[in-house]
Amino acid sequence: xxxxxxxxxxxxxxxxxxxxxxxxxxxxxxxxxxxxxxxxxxxxxxxxxxxxxxxxxxxxxxxxxxxxxxxxxxxxxxxxxxxxxxxxxxxxxxxxxxxxxxxxxxxxxxxxxxxxxxxxxx
Numbered sequence: 001x002x003x004x005x006x007x008x009x010x011x012x013x014x015x016x017x018x019x020x021x022x023x024x025x026x027x028x029x030x031x032x033x034x035x036x037x038x039x040x041x042x043x044x045x046x047x048x049x050x051x052x053x054x055x056x057x058x059x060x061x062x063x064x065x066x067x068x069x070x071x072x073x074x075x076x077x078x079x080x081x082x083x084x085x086x087x088x089x090x091x092x093x094x095x096x097x098x099x100x101x102x103x104x105x106x107x108x109x110x111x112x113x114x115x116x117x118x119x120x121x122x
Contacts, residue, residue, distance in 0.1 A: 032071050032072055032073050033071075033073070034072070034073040034074075034075065035072060035073070035074050035075070036074075036075040036076075036077075037075075037076075037077050038062045038063050038074060038075065038076050039062060039063045039076070039077065040060060040062045040077060040079050041061045041062060041063065041116070042079075042116050043114065043115070043116060044109065044114075044115075044116050046061070048061035048063050049061065049064075050064050050065070050066055050067075050068065051066075052064075052067070052068040053068060056096070056097075057106075058097055058102055058118055058119040059118055060076075060081075060118035061116075062076035062077075081118075084108055084117075085101070085104060087100075087101060097119065101119050102119065105117050105118070105119045
């Protein structure tokens with residue numbers, strides 16, 4: 001009876017080398033600084049923009065620091081929202097937004113004057 005010795009295959013060696021390389025690269029990358037817990041401006045008249053960032057009428061703004069830092073992530077506090085319509089196939093024919101969805105959003109805003117109606121066009 002012959003004894004078989006286990007030999008690693010080329011595929012296993014390549015997979016191990018790729019995993020090692022990817023983990024080494026991820027460890028060496030600097031993660032962006034994150035600022036969280038920023039207050040959502042839920043009323044339509046609230047102004048939350050800064051000199052560095054102004055929110056479009058279809059965006060849900062949140063309070064930002066007076067000075068923004070380059071390559072930093074800014075996150076709002078968690079919030080509840082009601083989805084009125086979902087249309088994944090809407091074209092961005094208005095630049096950064098869909099004209100039809102913006103028309104729908106603006107109409108919904110008139111029905112909810114005390115709360116901000118926003119749209120995600122991405």
